[in-house]
Amino acid sequence: MISYILIPEKWVETYADMLFSYTLNRLKDTEQAKDIVQETFLSAYKSIKTYDARASEKTWLFAICKNKIIDYYRKEIKNKTNSLSQQELVQFDEQGNFNTNHHPQNWNINFNDTLIEKEFNSIFNVCKNKLNSLQKGVFQLKYLDDYETSEICKYLEITTSNYWVLMHRAKVNLRTCLEKNWINK
């Protein structure tokens, strides 16, 4: 069996950028992302004794970082639970019908075109960053990290209905943003 070793003196030089872009893909706030990278190194250093050498140094650091990101969102949600259901979506009127200027349209595009795919990717990233912090968090945990819905609820300590509120808003807003900036540009 391969046994891995840790070289803490090289951590920042080797992994800081990787962990930073990993975190920034899952978070909205750049300063918060930096803090999480720093905390990852500090926690890792504190738990050197418990490192069992079965995972590589990189895998181990990324696992710590992932946990820090989940911790961050758990705290965020705790602070904001009351306001979760208060923000209304601009796409719907009081009766729950689509507002006229937000009617989904026929996109009518050839999704197999590679050019379209490239263009989609970059606009999609812009649109994800326009979501609020919690919406982006839940969306990325689901689609970038491939967690099951039930796992996300467990990790973030939220109810299933809170999850659906966040995911619904995330997807409605992403769809609107894509239609505005990509389809109708």
Add this chain to the structure above:
Amino acid sequence: MMMFKKFIHINCKKATELIVQKDEIKISLVNLLRLKYHQKICAICYYFEQHISFISKNAKKVEELNQAKLTEQEKHAMQEKLLQQQRLN
């Protein structure tokens, strides 16, 4: 007939909520019927469903374009904090 309509009728907001759920999990038969009934009379919610499934399908494929980097100064500060931690131990 009135009772049936009342039971089956949902608005666009509810329909989009069901579409978002259906995209990830199996929704109840009752809700599926409500959604299908709604989409028969509402073309925009039909488009909405197409777009949502397109988004989730491609969300997985989108490579992480964001290759953000820290400045040398920021890395230096991180290294310093880590060294402090080492000295404390």
